[in-house]
Structures are given as C-alpha cells and as structure tokens.
Amino acid sequence: MLQGKFRKLYYATGDGAHYKGVGSVGWEPENVVLEQAWEDIRERVAEARAKVIAGEASPVLYHMERTLMNPDILAGHIGWPALVVRLHLRPFFFGKLSKKTLEKYAYAFQIKPEELIDITKIKDQ
Helix, strand or coil: CCCCCCCEEEEEECHHHCEEEEEECCCHHHHHHHHHHHHHHHHHHHHHHHHHHCCCCCHHHHHHHHCCCCHHHHHHHHCCCHHHHHHHCCHHHHCCCCHHHHHHHHHHHCCCHHHHHCHHHCCCC
16 A cells, blocks of 8 residues: 555454454555545646646645645634635635634644745645
8 A cells, every 4th residue: 555655454363263453555456546546636736736826726725635625624624604715715815815814724724824825835745
C-alpha cells in the first residue's frame, strides 16, 4: 500500500486457533485502486491551483481540494451556510473578506492566514 510505506493490520488464526495480528502492505488490486484514487485527488488539487493562479477561483477552492473537503463539509467546520462558502470560492467575494473571516478559513484548513491568501507558501505542492 502506497509503495510499501504503510502496513495494514489483518487478523489471522495462529497456533491454537487464536487470532493474531498480521501486518501486510495490502492486496495488489486494493493498492492499484488506492493509487488511482490518490492520482485523481492530485489532479483535482492541481486543477484547483491552476484556476486560482488564473484568477478563475479563490484560494478557498485550492485549500478545499487539498484538504479533501467540499463546501458542505467546510461550512460545517466554520459554522456558515454552504451557500456562503460557495460564494467565497469566487475571487470577487473572496477579495472582500475580513481578516477575521480569513482567519476562520485558515483555522479550518490548519494553515496560517497568509498561506490561505498566497498558495505559493504551501509546503506540500
């Protein structure tokens, strides 16, 4: 699983028919599907980043994709309606946000407020 970096715990019967934990790097089809899913996520993050750089979307879109959130989940984290979050995905509305609102988003994404505004400061690109 993920090039053998992580192991999953499976249970098997050992001596005396007792269950015993056994580590495994996964089953080949499972690993292929996981890698495909992560590749899809990486593509979505890259597309969101390109939209932000092109001025077609606000940095909130990039951070949502990067943290595997959607507007409904993010709205739950910050305590606002999803419609408000969807508006903040647009550069026009994002540009009018207060410092306090930006701090709420940054807290939800677990980043610094300046990283929210300037996506080039994110370390995991």
